Amino acid sequence: MNSINSYQDLCREIEVLEIRIESIEAEIKHLRKLMIQGPKDITAIDYSKESNKNIVHIPLDILIDRVEKLEDKLVIFKEILEEKIQYKEKIESLLKKFDGIQYKVMYLKLKENMSVENIAETLGYSERQIYRILKECST
Structure with a gap:
C-alpha cells in the first residue's frame, strides 16, 4: 500500500509544483512590468488632496535582485517538476506491465x-x- 500512497503523493506534489511555478512566473511578470513602467502615481504634488501614504515604492536595485532570485527558484522548481514527472511516467509504465x-x-x-x-x-x-x-x- 505504501507504493500506492507514494504515487498519489507524487501526483499531488506535481500539482503543487505546477501551481508554484505559475505563481513565480506571474510574480516575475509583475515585477518586470513594474521595472519597465515604474510607479504610475508619481505626479506633481497636489496639496488640495489628502496625502496617500499607503504607496510603497520599491527601488529598482531591489526589484532586480528580487527578479533574479525568483528566476533562480523557477529554474530549480522546473527541474524538480521534470524529475517528478519522469518518476510518474516510470510508475505508469510499470503499471502497464x-x-x-x-x-x-x-x-x-x-x-x-x-x-x-x-x-x-x-x-x-x-x-x-x-x-x-x-x-x-x-x-
Missing part, C-alpha cells in the same frame, strides 16, 4: 483513486481478494 485483474486493480487504485471497497464492487470481487491482489502487486 501488470496483466488482467492485477492491472485493473492497480489502475483503479492508482489512477482512479478508488477505495478497496469500490474496486471490489466494480470488479465483482471480495474486498479480501482485492487486498490480496494489492499486496501481491506491492511486493
Whole structure:
C-alpha cells in the first residue's frame, strides 16, 4: 500500500509544483512590468488632496535582485517538476506491465483513486481478494 500512497503523493506534489511555478512566473511578470513602467502615481504634488501614504515604492536595485532570485527558484522548481514527472511516467509504465485483474486493480487504485471497497464492487470481487491482489502487486 505504501507504493500506492507514494504515487498519489507524487501526483499531488506535481500539482503543487505546477501551481508554484505559475505563481513565480506571474510574480516575475509583475515585477518586470513594474521595472519597465515604474510607479504610475508619481505626479506633481497636489496639496488640495489628502496625502496617500499607503504607496510603497520599491527601488529598482531591489526589484532586480528580487527578479533574479525568483528566476533562480523557477529554474530549480522546473527541474524538480521534470524529475517528478519522469518518476510518474516510470510508475505508469510499470503499471502497464501488470496483466488482467492485477492491472485493473492497480489502475483503479492508482489512477482512479478508488477505495478497496469500490474496486471490489466494480470488479465483482471480495474486498479480501482485492487486498490480496494489492499486496501481491506491492511486493
